[in-house]
Amino acid sequence: MAQFRALSPFAKMPTLVDTTTGETLYESTIVIEHLDRLAGAGRLIPAEPGAALEARLVDRMVDTYAGGPMNRIIPRKFRPAGHEDPFGDAQDAEILAGAWDWLEARLADGRTWGAGETFTLADCGAAPILTYARRLVPFGDRPRLRAWHQRLMARPSFVRALEDAAPFGDLMPAPPAED
Numbered sequence: 001m002a003q004f005r006a007l008s009p010f011a012k013m014p015t016l017v018d019t020t021t022g023e024t025l026y027e028s029t030i031v032i033e034h035l036d037r038l039a040g041a042g043r044l045i046p047a048e049p050g051a052a053l054e055a056r057l058v059d060r061m062v063d064t065y066a067g068g069p070m071n072r073i074i075p076r077k078f079r080p081a082g083h084e085d086p087f088g089d090a091q092d093a094e095i096l097a098g099a100w101d102w103l104e105a106r107l108a109d110g111r112t113w114g115a116g117e118t119f120t121l122a123d124c125g126a127a128p129i130l131t132y133a134r135r136l137v138p139f140g141d142r143p144r145l146r147a148w149h150q151r152l153m154a155r156p157s158f159v160r161a162l163e164d165a166a167p168f169g170d171l172m173p174a175p176p177a178e179d
């Protein structure tokens with residue numbers, strides 16, 4: 001943990017050490033921007049400014065209003081007895097449900113991916129958060145959100161990531177989504 005903290009100030013995932021440049025990158029948005037630049041730029045962050053703004057917006061909304069509450073609810077489950085916070089859990093579940101509603105509305109234009117017709121930062125950022133946060137607040141009656149998540153789950157890169165993560169999946173103190 002001390003080694004991890006030396007790289008990532010709050011010991012959060014993702015953290016990427018680029019051994020070619022010697023840079024250490026954290027915060028998923030920054031890691032993805034770095035990878036986009038390595039790939040020639042203009043793909044994960046679209047070159048067209050309007051499309052880039054939409055990708056950044058969806059990324060920020062997911063990280064703040066879905067990832068944020070998830071990353072508060074989960075650590076509360078590890079608190080010692082007597083320090084539970086059901087009121088805080090309910091407030092955060094409401095924020096998370098609001099994020100699902102916002103995404104469902106955003107997807108109403110029929111887009112294939114999180115920010116349009118190409119796979120971007122929005123999808124990279126959302127894939128893990130959707131996968132785990134739906135264990136806390138199910139997607140429910142939000143068919144477009146469910147379909148987007150299914151498309152993400154079918155991406156070969158994400159299939160590989162989930163295979164790598166499988167041995168650790170049960171460490172999350174919430175059962176896999178059943179709906």
Ligand SMILES: N[C@@H](CCC(=O)N[C@@H](CS)C(=O)NCC(=O)O)C(=O)O
Nearest residue numbers: 011012013014026027028029063071
């Ligand atoms: N805003 C950060 C969120 C990072 C974050 O909270 N990561 C979680 C996983 S989704 C984590 O590392 N949790 C483990 C912990 O806090 O011990 C980002 O986008 O990278």
